[in-house]
Amino acid sequence: MRNIYDFFEQDSRTAAVARILLSMLCVLLIWKIASLFVTNRLLLVPPEDVAQALVAEVQRGAMWTNAVATVTAVGTSFVVSVILGISIGLALASSRLLSLTGGPVLSALNSVPIIALAPLFIAWLGLGFASKFVLVLMVAVFPVVVTTEAGLRAADRQLIEAARSFNATSMQIFTTVTFPYALPFIVSGIRVAWARALVGIVVAEFFGSFAGFGFAILSASQTFDTARVLGYVIVLGAMGLIGSVVFEALERHLAPWRQE
């Protein structure tokens, strides 16, 4: 028993996978037990029904259509968010004036529930890719901007002084000290951005689209098909989990000294 416990606490990749599997198993178990007591299938369906619904969706081809719509929109928008976020963060970190004047606007935009503007975006940009793209961008870009600026500003003064004493140019200070120092910060911002992008895409698809996971969830819930709703939610959860695991690993890889 002690051995099993130690294994799960290990800092290895196998243990990390095992931990994820264990937590999924727990969720499935609790879900299964709950579904034995809640027998109204409108409120809750057991896991095996959801699995069946997912298989049916794949066989129908609906899964594929929805996945293409969602993944292309969220993927492109996420990549653009990261690039744009890092660029804005760089600009803010390099200019004090820009940071002081642009900062309040950014924090205002960041705290506004942009999701609430979804109907407006759809009115401006129509149904489909463009409105999804912009909405996801609006929610995903800010965490990257904030962490990029914070990371660049956090750079160790002593490291910069050491670089200066070795006659480093400002460009060399940026590439060898400031940017590497900021990278793990930026990746943690990207991790948050991915989670927010997934929420953004679902909301965008709720409000206006003809395909995508959000659209599928909405249409399934309108026909009270709880199994299908939960099935698509699980697919989105898996996407979130994969992103989180990948970016966390990247963060650890980039900043091994922070772990100890």
Place this chain on the structure above:
Amino acid sequence: MNASIRLRIENLDKTFTRTGKPSIGALRGIGMSIHEGEFVSIVGASGSGKSTLLRIIDGLLPASAGTVFVDGEPVTGPGPDRAVVFQHDALLPWKTVIENVAYGLTLARMPWTQAHAIAQRFVDLTGLIGFENYYPHQLSGGMRQRVNIARALAVDPKILLLDEPFAALDAQTREIMQTELLRIWQESRKTVLLITHQIDEAVFLSDNVVVLSARPGTVRSTIPIPISRPHSLNVKRQPEFLAIVDRIWNMIEAEVRASLKLAP
């Protein structure tokens, strides 16, 4: 010593001006010279501007008046003829030991194979063999300072500037590192300027000890150390060694107490 003068400081003043507040005189009329191959230490109470002086010599700070000359050339900014070992191990945490040692060389755009070969020489010299691929966070404080020293030596400076390099180490490690520094100095034959608040460290390592007074820092006295080297740590318990330490301590005691705001 009849070697040529490597570092000369002439009439150097440093005043920190602050907006809306009276300016602070940190250094006044500093003058000294260090010969090639000499090991000179600067001691003084906190507030004597020791670290400020080192930063001016390195070119990280401009002087308010006066000039620093290296081999007769006035210093206008950081340059490859000077290298600093900082108190806090200013190592890049994402680079390995060998990459950190080669850092100054890569900044000077030296090809990696060449930089690596030179870095390896100084890894060997500073006793870091076997640790080339470790990251700084995997090393002890003493080992990290070895990396710092190796990194400064690797760029082959004319003068090695040490800013309280062992202040953050525990007492025992510090003693070992002092003998190590002496050995490295004897093997590399560098001109060394050490800033320290440890009087025994200064006396143990140096040819000359420069004593600074505080607020503003001025050269109070330059004391030649007549103890022959190489020597072991035992020398620190010899009467002649203790007499010199005592003499320097008497010079700065009042200021150390003042800096602690205690009555004498």
